[in-house]
Amino acid sequence: METPFIDNPFREGIVARPAPEPCALVIFGATGDLTKRKLVPALYNLAHEGQLPAEFAVVGFARRPKTDDEFRSEMRAAVEQFSRFNPLNPGVWDNFARGLFYHRADFTAPEGYAALRQLLEKLDNERGTAGRRLFYLACAPSEFATVIERLGAAGLAQRHGPQRIVVEKPFGSDLPTARELNRVLTGAFAEPEVFRIDHYLGKETVQNILSMRFANAIFEPLWNQKYVDHVQITVAESLGVETRGAFYEQAGALRDMVSNHMMQLLSLTAMEPPSSLAAEDIRGEKVKLLRAIRPTCPCSVRGQYARGTIAGKSVAAYREEPNVASDSVTETYVALKLYLDNWRWSSVPFYLRHGKRLPKQVAEIAVQFKPSPAVLFAAASAVPLQPNVLALRIQPDEGISIRMNAKVPGTTLNIQPVKMDFRYGGSFGASSPEAYERLLHDAIAGDSTLFLRGDEVECAWALTDTIRAGWAEKKSAPALYEAGSWGPREADEMIAADGREWRRP
């Protein structure tokens, strides 16, 4: 009976992940939309599913005056509206709400951080959080550096201590600002304690790219330059900039979407198999892939939406949107052609496009294979054989489809493309956890697999800076495209020059 019990003997066979240790989550920007719509409902969902310790504490840090009870009451309304567990379970809520606190302070005032420290020490004693803190920057990016520096000055951040920090995108606005943010972050926290969140990585279907690639033996042997003709990654939005005109004027499509979400899709699609599912192995492979992007002059097209019609309704041009300059040259559409200089993808073009006010909301990755040898059916078929396409749909109608050729029933040899379709909604009907649930749980538990590493962010910015420099050199304005169309003519011409065309998702 003198078993050493090096590992926990009771953990074997338990499917659920270990509950994280009690911890205090401090949300900077607690009165904002993100807290109300995403963060607190996601935390409640985790509590509902027994994935949070009951001693978990949340401290909302914001400027507006509010009591703990008022904060709890507002968060209850938010949970009732946005949680996927409806109606709210009073037992679970009461337990969860006992751990909700509000701390009124200005982000710039050192005394606010001293008082926060006192509150957190009190929680350490009362709730057993034992110095474990997770600071969540849900505030404006311009305030990141101030908050991080004040945390350090107040003794709330220690490198290699039990504290972690979650940063929402954007992680800078170009390579120099990203480096500066990384410098500030890693001055107060060690890199493994920094969790850069890109909610796209929390989506089940994005995570499923790896499962689809590496859990099915039939795809991986074809996943290379020998069989793949090209890859198209599309993230289309039918919405315009809505109320984000001022922000978008500064960001543009390239920085808002391509530098983060689309780089994630690209790296997960094209990376080499990691040696394990450990965070560093996966992130290491992603960075290797991003470093393989040919840096010299990627072909690019930028566009801006003009007036048009979407779903039968007339919509304004970008330059007519609120808080947008009437002579704005901000791009709302980007199309890129990239090459990856590595063994697997040598000479395979990757076409990426993202735009606002496109005909529909869709995100997909389409891998188009090389055509089959034209010796048997090509001559007999009335129309040219279509190449096989494997399409991974990220949203909506998440799923996978394969286009293949089949004989039309009848006495003649008529071959037509057919689509074999797998829909998540059709196979797994239940709702998936919100992306933020998975990401928050991982951050609390210290698992950084689905978060971006500093060098990954810098690689992505290096690429977008090169593209922007090319645009600045040309001094050309974005090509206009009609709202409700699939983008500017120049983008069609870019891909047509290679003898290919954009898919119509």
Add this chain to the structure above:
Amino acid sequence: MIAVPVDIAQIERQLRAHWEQGGESVSRACLFNLVVWCESDADRERATVMIGELTARHPCRAIVLLAGPGQAPLSASLDAHCRLAGGGRKQVCCEQITVRAGGRSVAQLAPTALALLEGDLPTVLWWRGDFLEQPSHFERLRGIAGRIVFDTSAWPGAERQLKRLRDTIVKLPTRTFGDLNWTRLTLWRKLTADCFDEVHFRSMLRHIQCVLVRHGGGPGARVRALLYAGWLATRLGWTAECARECIRVEECEGEDVAEIGIESVELLSGDASAVIRKDFHGHTAHAVVMMPHLCGVPRRQAFVPLTEMALMAQEFDHVAPHKGYEHALALAASLAQKSL
């Protein structure tokens, strides 16, 4: 959803015609076969309601077999379980085939089910009742399923059956078994594991002298407590003899004892203890480890009793064999013999 009577020989043809009628607006989804054995019409009705809910997350072809009384000939009916998907644009449907038989025709249920299985998909057999009491029917059906799900909490006299159950499972090494009464212990086992994730607390495990599991009078509570105790003993590396000496499984007393499954567990060494207790009214469970000079961090987490349907959903979520069940069952059988 109305069950449509159908000629058994025409079932597949009728199903094809039915789905073709739906056109583009209806998709049929099927990830596995679910064969359900029912012994009464009321039970079949309950199972049908649950299948309707379960197929929303776990689409399957459900084949419900009803062995009724009397000499009824073999008959069948079809149901469709549908829900809206794709933003309300499409209906996604699963099919349920119910086959009834009575008297001698009950023997035809198994071959009928075999012919109705969707090819190249795994098959789960959900036996709603005590399959040890139906050995001939069970023997015919067990061969078609890779996984067999049952619930010892619904077995009358299950405590006496534990050894037989274990012997049956051991004889079928190529099948995996899921006992919903074991699945009900998932949270208890998780909380137990949570207590000892901290390395300092693990040092007390070498010195545990006594384990006390207290349970109420709810359905299957006694067997569940025995399984839990058996699992604790196996994880601590105890022999059956040691387990019989050091483990007490007690029924607690009180007004609402009939509502209570497991009430608490205590792992005791000379000067240290780990206690997990359920607060029924607060819907929470509380776990704490107390050791000399070490501050135990109390844990409390939501404890929502799981319905039979939720338990089945868990069975379908985690198709891997239940690690530890077989060993826990062996020790539970040994502990049961001591108390009988």
